[in-house]
Amino acid sequence: MTAEDPTEARWLAAWYGRRRWVYWxxxxxxxxxxxxxxxxxxxxxxxxxxxxxxxxxxxxxxxxxxxxxxxxxxxxxxxxxxxxxxxxxxxxxxxxxxxxxxxxxxxxxxxxxxxxxxxxxxxxxxxxxxxxxxxxxxxxxxxxxxxxxxxxxxxxxxxxxxxxxxxxxxxxxxxxxxxxxxxxxxxxxxxxxxxxxxxxxxxxxxxxxxxxxxxxxxxRLQPKHWFRVQDLEVLPLEQIPRGSGVHAVAGIGNPQRFFDTLTRLGLAPQCHIYRDHHVFTPANFRFQTPLPVVMTSKDAVKCQPFAQPDWLALEVDAVxxxxxxxxxxxxxxxxxxxxxxxxx
CATH class of the missing domain: 3.40.50 (Rossmann fold)
Incomplete structure (x- = not known):
């Protein structure tokens, strides 16, 4: 798992992990x-x-x-x-x-x-x-x-x-x-x-x-389907077989929710965390391991201009x-x- 902002991670650990220094x-x-x-x-x-x-x-x-x-x-x-x-x-x-x-x-x-x-x-x-x-x-x-x-x-x-x-x-x-x-x-x-x-x-x-x-x-957030980031084509959840490794990219407020959802879908995500509202560039996707890239629908709108054919976004419904x-x-x-x- 990669994290882009150690300062933000430190604050989150203090707030949700109840670190004592913050009470100063x-x-x-x-x-x-x-x-x-x-x-x-x-x-x-x-x-x-x-x-x-x-x-x-x-x-x-x-x-x-x-x-x-x-x-x-x-x-x-x-x-x-x-x-x-x-x-x-x-x-x-x-x-x-x-x-x-x-x-x-x-x-x-x-x-x-x-x-x-x-x-x-x-x-x-x-x-x-x-x-x-x-x-x-x-x-x-x-x-x-x-x-x-x-x-x-x-x-x-x-x-x-x-x-x-x-x-x-x-x-x-x-x-x-x-x-x-x-x-x-x-x-x-x-x-x-x-x-x-x-x-x-x-x-x-x-x-x-x-x-x-x-x-x-x-x-609860229920996975609905995948869609191809490049052209928004809707694809079934079975498009990525269970057990597959994926690069999971998230620039949202609580990325762990997304990663947990992928795990429940039977995928093995390599997690890449960015700040909420991060402005993605092609450089963010230069991964050493050649795996499909998955992301949230919120991140997909920012990545569409340079998306590759195997980049998919997960659409979820709030039930x-x-x-x-x-x-x-x-x-x-x-x-x-x-x-x-x-x-x-």
Whole structure:
């Protein structure tokens, strides 16, 4: 296994391995929590803006990947089947769009749109708008006729008013040592999970039962198919026989989830870890051993321009507890009624 950022690995080991040296930073955690609380109060009371359609925020309270993107895609597909025209708002980390707000299209590149927004657009076909100013992005999507908006990784972006909050947590890593930055991995105190509308725990059959918050809905990521990075051709999971060795490349928040999935598929991955949102180049793929290369769909959008024919990406579905969907319907119906009443 290769790691590109030893500093990041050291912090993760401290947060999730409970290394004692990090507790010397407790005064900084106190300052972080104070500033965050004041910012939240100020934005909610004086700067928050609401749009005339329901806004569902999907995010987390910890640093790193928890499985938000598959949840976003699952929500989009479900709401589309319910007759909604869905729009997704994204900050577009690392994007270099010609202008903002920027609406993702078939002509968009990963450099213009960012990896996650482009991956969401390809997986769902819904309208995706990028802007660090999420209110501007929301207004753009409302003008385009969207009837429900999803704000990707927007839990801490309090300027945009929201009607439903969904927090996604990683059951395997939990909340680490339970502290906020920089002592721990949390962006907000753990108590924040008690006031969101829904908590979804990303679990596998190997994870212990989630005790992160009572009432959390379980979710697992189910491999759906491979697709060729070069031309997006869909291929069955049997395309790579069980027992095969592969170079597994991951530039995501929690790469171990991806590697574990490959192992459960019967593959023998040689793991290559890069920072989240890493900008890949052909030099990253000069491996000594000639094996097929596999990656996530999020990484695939960045590698398509120089991909080789044997590079495959794994498409996964977020399978969420069936009880979640009627609960979401009820919450969305209630919030929609409240929005209608505000209009009158």
């Amino acid at each position: 930073l407790l005064p900084l955690e106190g300052l972080f929590r104070f500033v965050s609380a004041v910012r939240r109060w100020w934005l909610q009371r004086w700067r928050q803006v609401r749009v005339p359609v329901p806004v569902i925020v999907v995010g987390n309270i910890s640093v790193g990947g928890t499985g938000k993107t598959p949840v976003i895609v699952a929500l989009v597909k479900y709401l589309q089947k319910r007759g909604h025209k869905v729009g997704v708002i994204s900050r577009g980390y690392g994007s270099r769009a010609p202008e903002y707000p920027y609406v993702v299209s078939a002509a968009s590149s990963a450099e213009q749109a960012g990896d996650e927004p482009l991956a969401i657009w390809r997986a769902s076909g819904c309208a995706v708008c990028i802007d660090a100013d999420r209110v501007a992005a929301a207004r753009t999507l409302v003008q385009a006729g969207c009837t429900v908006l999803l704000s990707d990784d927007g839990l801490q972006h309090y300027r945009l008013g929201r009607d439903i909050e969904i927090a996604v947590v990683d059951a395997a890593r939990g909340l680490g040592n339970g502290h906020c930055l920089p002592v721990g991995p949390l962006r907000e105190p753990a108590a924040r999970l008690q006031v969101v509308d829904f908590v979804i725990a990303n679990q596998t059959q190997d994870d212990r039962e989630s005790d992160i918050v009572s009432g959390a809905y379980k979710m 969420i507890d069936k009880r979640f969907w009627p609960a979401l319907d009820a919450a969305l119906e209630a919030r929609t009624s409240e929005i209608e009443e505000r209009r009158l």
